[in-house]
Amino acid sequence: MEVTLNHYIVLSVILFVIGTYGVLTRRNLIVVLMSLELMLNSCNLAFISFAYFLGDLTGQIFMIMAITVAAAEVAVGLAFVVLIYNHNNSLDIDILKLLRG
Amino acid sequence: MAEALVFYIFAALCIFGSIIVVTHKNPVASAISMVLTFFFTAVLFILLRAQFIAVIQVLVYAGAIIVLFLFTVMFLNIKEDAMQFDGRNIAKKVTFLFVIIAVAGFFGSKLIVNSGQKAPEIENFGSVESVGRELFTEFLLPFELTSVLIIVAIIGVVTIAKRSKSS
Amino acid sequence: MISYIVLFPLIGAIINGLLFATPLKKIIFGNNTESWEKKAVGFIGCFAVLLSAIVSTILFFRLLGLAPADRLFIQDVYTWIPSGELDVKFSFLFDSLAAVMSLVITWVGFLIHVYSVGYMKHDKSYARYFTYLNLFVFFMMILVLGDNFAMMFVGWEGVGLASYLLIGFWFEDNEKAYAGRKAFIVNRIGDFGFILAIFLIFMVFGTLNYQEVFGKLADANFVQSISMASITAIALLLFVGAVGKSAQFPLFVWLPDAMAGPTAVSALIHAATMVTAGVYLGARCNLIFTMSPTAQFVVLVVAAFTAFFAAAIAITQNDIKKVLAYSTVSQLGYMFMAIGVGAYAVAIFHVVTHAFFKALLFLGSGSVIHSLSGEQDIRNMGGLRKYIPLTALTFLVGTLAIAGVPLLSGFFSKDSILAIVYDEGYTVFWLIGLITAGLTAFYMMRLYFLTFEGKSRMAPKVESHVHESPMSMTIPLVILAFLSVLGGYLGFPEFMGDTIGIDDSNLIERFLQSSIYQHEFKILEHRFLGHWTLALLSIVAAGLGILTAFYIYMVRPSVLNSLAKSPALNTLYGWSYAKFYVDELYNTLIVKPFNHFSSQLSTFDRYGIDGLVNGVSSLVVNTGRRVVSTQNGLLRYYATAMAVGAVVIILIVFI
Numbered sequence: 001m002e003v004t005l006n007h008y009i010v011l012s013v014i015l016f017v018i019g020t021y022g023v024l025t026r027r028n029l030i031v032v033l034m035s036l037e038l039m040l041n042s043c044n045l046a047f048i049s050f051a052y053f054l055g056d057l058t059g060q061i062f063m064i065m066a067i068t069v070a071a072a073e074v075a076v077g078l079a080f081v082v083l084i085y086n087h088n089n090s091l092d093i094d095i096l097k098l099l100r101g
Numbered sequence: 102m103a104e105a106l107v108f109y110i111f112a113a114l115c116i117f118g119s120i121i122v123v124t125h126k127n128p129v130a131s132a133i134s135m136v137l138t139f140f141f142t143a144v145l146f147i148l149l150r151a152q153f154i155a156v157i158q159v160l161v162y163a164g165a166i167i168v169l170f171l172f173t174v175m176f177l178n179i180k181e182d183a184m185q186f187d188g189r190n191i192a193k194k195v196t197f198l199f200v201i202i203a204v205a206g207f208f209g210s211k212l213i214v215n216s217g218q219k220a221p222e223i224e225n226f227g228s229v230e231s232v233g234r235e236l237f238t239e240f241l242l243p244f245e246l247t248s249v250l251i252i253v254a255i256i257g258v259v260t261i262a263k264r265s266k267s268s
Numbered sequence: 269m270i271s272y273i274v275l276f277p278l279i280g281a282i283i284n285g286l287l288f289a290t291p292l293k294k295i296i297f298g299n300n301t302e303s304w305e306k307k308a309v310g311f312i313g314c315f316a317v318l319l320s321a322i323v324s325t326i327l328f329f330r331l332l333g334l335a336p337a338d339r340l341f342i343q344d345v346y347t348w349i350p351s352g353e354l355d356v357k358f359s360f361l362f363d364s365l366a367a368v369m370s371l372v373i374t375w376v377g378f379l380i381h382v383y384s385v386g387y388m389k390h391d392k393s394y395a396r397y398f399t400y401l402n403l404f405v406f407f408m409m410i411l412v413l414g415d416n417f418a419m420m421f422v423g424w425e426g427v428g429l430a431s432y433l434l435i436g437f438w439f440e441d442n443e444k445a446y447a448g449r450k451a452f453i454v455n456r457i458g459d460f461g462f463i464l465a466i467f468l469i470f471m472v473f474g475t476l477n478y479q480e481v482f483g484k485l486a487d488a489n490f491v492q493s494i495s496m497a498s499i500t501a502i503a504l505l506l507f508v509g510a511v512g513k514s515a516q517f518p519l520f521v522w523l524p525d526a527m528a529g530p531t532a533v534s535a536l537i538h539a540a541t542m543v544t545a546g547v548y549l550g551a552r553c554n555l556i557f558t559m560s561p562t563a564q565f566v567v568l569v570v571a572a573f574t575a576f577f578a579a580a581i582a583i584t585q586n587d588i589k590k591v592l593a594y595s596t597v598s599q600l601g602y603m604f605m606a607i608g609v610g611a612y613a614v615a616i617f618h619v620v621t622h623a624f625f626k627a628l629l630f631l632g633s634g635s636v637i638h639s640l641s642g643e644q645d646i647r648n649m650g651g652l653r654k655y656i657p658l659t660a661l662t663f664l665v666g667t668l669a670i671a672g673v674p675l676l677s678g679f680f681s682k683d684s685i686l687a688i689v690y691d692e693g694y695t696v697f698w699l700i701g702l703i704t705a706g707l708t709a710f711y712m713m714r715l716y717f718l719t720f721e722g723k724s725r726m727a728p729k730v731e732s733h734v735h736e737s738p739m740s741m742t743i744p745l746v747i748l749a750f751l752s753v754l755g756g757y758l759g760f761p762e763f764m765g766d767t768i769g770i771d772d773s774n775l776i777e778r779f780l781q782s783s784i785y786q787h788e789f790k791i792l793e794h795r796f797l798g799h800w801t802l803a804l805l806s807i808v809a810a811g812l813g814i815l816t817a818f819y820i821y822m823v824r825p826s827v828l829n830s831l832a833k834s835p836a837l838n839t840l841y842g843w844s845y846a847k848f849y850v851d852e853l854y855n856t857l858i859v860k861p862f863n864h865f866s867s868q869l870s871t872f873d874r875y876g877i878d879g880l881v882n883g884v885s886s887l888v889v890n891t892g893r894r895v896v897s898t899q900n901g902l903l904r905y906y907a908t909a910m911a912v913g914a915v916v917i918i919l920i921v922f923i
Binding site: 052055071 | 104105108112115116119120122123124128131132135138139142145146148149150151153154157158161162165166169170173174176177197202204221223226227231232235236240243244247250251253254255257258261262
Binding site for chain 3: 020023024025027093094096097
């Protein structure tokens with residue numbers, strides 16, 4: 001029994017879906033951000049496995065970029081979380097209703 | 102064979118960890134569980150001959166990002182009742198989870214049917230040397246640009262934080 | 269160069285309209301109206317028209333310098349409507365007809381402007397008044413100078429607009445605003461005919477340009493290829509337009525009501541602009557009318573009836589301006605009689621002389637009203653000659669001119685029309701015209717006697733305030749009086765000229781020959797003796813009218829009482845006084861059924877159309893009410909929608 005590319009991709013899809021579930025259902029802003037990180041992580045996994053199975057290092061390089069972006073994103077996102085908490089005294093995402101039509 | 106065993110164990114751990122991340126009521130527990138998930142993923146990276154990336158994963162994610170998360174949670178000092186809003190609509194959420202997993206299973210089954218591809222054997226694949234060579238030759242410009250991105254992020258965060266202080 | 273004639277009044281209107289008649293003035297010059305502002309407004313208004321009058325005079329003399337066949341200036345400004353076959357140019361045409369019209373309009377218009385400076389002095393909307401006045405002249409010049417039917421229509425509608433604005437100038441008064449609306453709506457009926465005529469012209473000729481249309485009509489081959497019925501239809505529809513604008517029966521009802529406007533406006537509408545547009549249309553489309561004897565006959569019948577009918581009404585009216593208004597309708601009837609017998613030059617000649625004496629009469633009546641502080645009923649006047657001698661004298665000149673006293677302008681033009689009508693063999697119509705001439709003399713003299721002669725019947729309070737009008741009002745009167753006397757010699761009949769040994773006497777007719785396509789214009793010399801007889805008969809008719817008026821109103825006023833005892837006359841008087849119930853007739857026949865019909869329609873509108881519309885709107889509202897819940901502002905909700913969408917897309921790609 002050999003581990004193939006498909007196994008990794010399926011794992012990546014599963015992790016991605018779980019992350020999506022978190023983003024869509026959780027109302028705690030911090031947990032939503034964490035779920036986003038999970039999604040990013042699953043994508044990274046897909047990149048790495050493609051790099052390995054195609055024998056191309058570009059996937060790994062791309063992952064480094066993705067990690068950088070993720071770090072920046074988390075930094076900015078958490079700054080916003082702090083702001084929002086100071087403003088609303090709550091981390092409930094449903095309070096942010098500025099998009100209401 | 103041993104490789105497959107390792108993969109399955111850590112894949113299962115990854116999935117388990119992520120589920121805890123998205124379902125646990127306590128954000129701190131979520132964060133801790135996330136660290137573990139990232140560790141397990143790093144193990145999978147090593148299986149994929151991406152040792153350098155695995156190290157970076159542990160350093161950046163587990164080291165920096167998670168600390169940032171935990172720090173924020175602690176800093177905001179969120180009380181238990183401020184989290185009450187997340188306890189509602191459990192039935193709906195569970196239904197949703199099943200739907201999502203069903204969709205994912207559909208795609209997964211589609212993929213499983215196709216036979217896998219064997220990895221080519223390349224000398225030094227994924228070592229620090231080869232990744233570094235690639236990074237500083239072909240991808241020099243994007244690499245430098247990421248530093249610009251980080252600077253921008255730093256400045257942005259500082260600005261936002263400052264404004265919060267004044268208000 | 270031609271465009272300047274049109275441009276100056278427009279510029280005047282723009283300056284006065286945008287600068288002085290709007291709140292802008294308050295911003296620039298401060299809140300209170302200074303006297304210099306009024307002076308500036310008046311100056312701009314008059315000067316604009318004066319400039320265009322000067323330009324048209326210069327052009328007129330240039331035109332005179334050319335050989336008769338070449339007397340034509342065309343100026344293309346730009347292509348206005350380039351649309352397939354329909355290619356309308358914004359271009360001006362200055363031929364002899366346009367020259368005569370523009371000279372009359374601009375110069376008489378200028379005098380009226382000058383007069384208005386004094387007449388409107390105390391009005392608060394001084395700048396607005398001059399804006400409209402300039403606009404009026406502007407549109408009239410477009411009408412006259414345009415070189416295609418589309419441009420004429422622009423002027424046509426514009427004149428209608430300007431007249432609406434001016435008749436309803438004192439719109440605070442409901443009556444007056446209503447008169448403005450009436451003028452506008454009645455004119456619309458005529459315009460409807462005119463625009464149909466334009467469509468038909470385009471259908472038949474494929475162009476709207478005068479030169480091309482008339483060129484094609486003059487071409488025998490082309491005339492063979494089209495049906496004569498279409499030409500008749502065009503002529504009749506054009507006449508419908510002219511009936512509306514020139515106040516012929518049955519659409520004359522707006523003109524007497526147009527008296528609601530300031531008197532100077534009445535002068536402008538009645539003398540120089542507006543009503544002459546219909547006659548101009550007839551003269552411009554002379555070839556179309558000439559080619560359709562049916563249409564000509566219709567024109568003649570309507571015109572003769574109008575002339576007589578209006579004169580019959582004018583006899584009993586007591587409002588000084590109403591009498592003049594009906595006399596205008598009557599005189600316009602004469603002009604259309606000339607059109608109806610194909611004597612276009614004579615029609616224009618009468619337009620010119622009529623412009624002089626009718627402007628004079630209206631301005632004179634304005635002067636009377638001004639001096640009496642707004643009194644218009646001649647029963648409350650009398651003996652005014654003592655107080656306002658200059659107005660009385662000039663008014664007398666105008667009265668005698670319109671009455672057809674020999675050697676004054678009205679005599680020549682009216683007599684020429686009657687002569688040609690007779691000469692064409694329409695003896696009955698000639699007789700009607702002759703009787704109308706007698707009536708005209710009678711009611712105009714009645715007006716004069718009741719206003720200026722005899723004992724004063726004024727209220728003492730009014731009498732103490734009677735004063736002669738300022739110079740700016742009397743000078744135009746004097747000038748117009750001279751023109752009323754001398755204007756007739758432009759068209760000094762040839763048979764008279766021959767008798768006293770002057771050749772080429774009928775100047776205006778010779779001049780107009782180049783615009784009028786009818787080359788075989790009838791020369792009346794062969795009825796030499798008969799013509800003198802005709803002229804004599806006219807003089808007799810006029811004399812009879814004058815003498816009767818003199819007898820009844822000056823010598824023995826008691827005759828009136830004895831006349832009033834006769835029941836037949838009483839009935840006639842009642843009918844005439846009530847204007848033969850034309851307005852009431854229209855009310856019963858058209859307005860009321862229309863109102864009834866409209867109210868039926870409104871019921872349908874309320875339940876049928878509105879139901880439909882409301883149904884659609886409530887459908888939208890209800891749908892919206894349901895859909896609005898999707899726009900709840902919840903980020904998670906939107907993210908889910910996005911995810912579902914992405915999944916669907918992937919599903920589509922996979923399957």
